[in-house]
Amino acid sequence: NAGVTQTPKFQVLKTGQSMTLQCAQDMNHEYMSWYRQDPGMGLRLIHYSVGAGITDQGEVPNGYNVSRSTTEDFPLRLLSAAPSQTSVYFCASSYSIRTSATDTQYFGPGTRLTVL
């Protein structure tokens, strides 16, 4: 198993550009999510999905879109990049999101994004 993979590893954008961060998992996990990690702050949830065709907003969804057409893939789209979106982005997956789930959450290696 490759686990959770993310591409690209690094990206530099200019303000106003759009791009898609890719995330894929090969563990047949129902639950996938996107986080951003900023210095001095805990990871913050951007969007999540509980299965193919189902997505919902997290704590900081503004400026980002997601879709889940397959179980394996969960891309994150930046619609019009802003300097405030400079961050490290992590994709994660786990088997389920059912109440009181103690499933291990697996994180990808991250994408470091800089918006100029």
Place this chain on the structure above:
Amino acid sequence: KNQVEQSPQSLIILEGKNCTLQCNYTVSPFSNLRWYKQDTGRGPVSLTIMTFSENTKSNGRYTATLDADTKQSSLHITASQLSDSASYICVVSSGGATNKLIFGTGTLLAVQP
């Protein structure tokens, strides 16, 4: 407000020594508490997951404790190694329909030879 606070922010220890990292939380309702290890430039990796009824869980040289009454957890690292140098993140799950995870800001541990 749901919060997870970790202390210390950073810590330097000598190889072979033990250390304890602290986590205090004000999350309600409470489902479970997790500790993650995050190496520089990598994603977090799960170390332990504890539910309300568990007060200790080990993973090799890592031992986590949980006191649900005082809402405190600790992560004890025994006989530290250079490879233990990383950020250690405490995460509390509030359960419910979305099983929301609240992340602490982490303790940065440096193990020196």
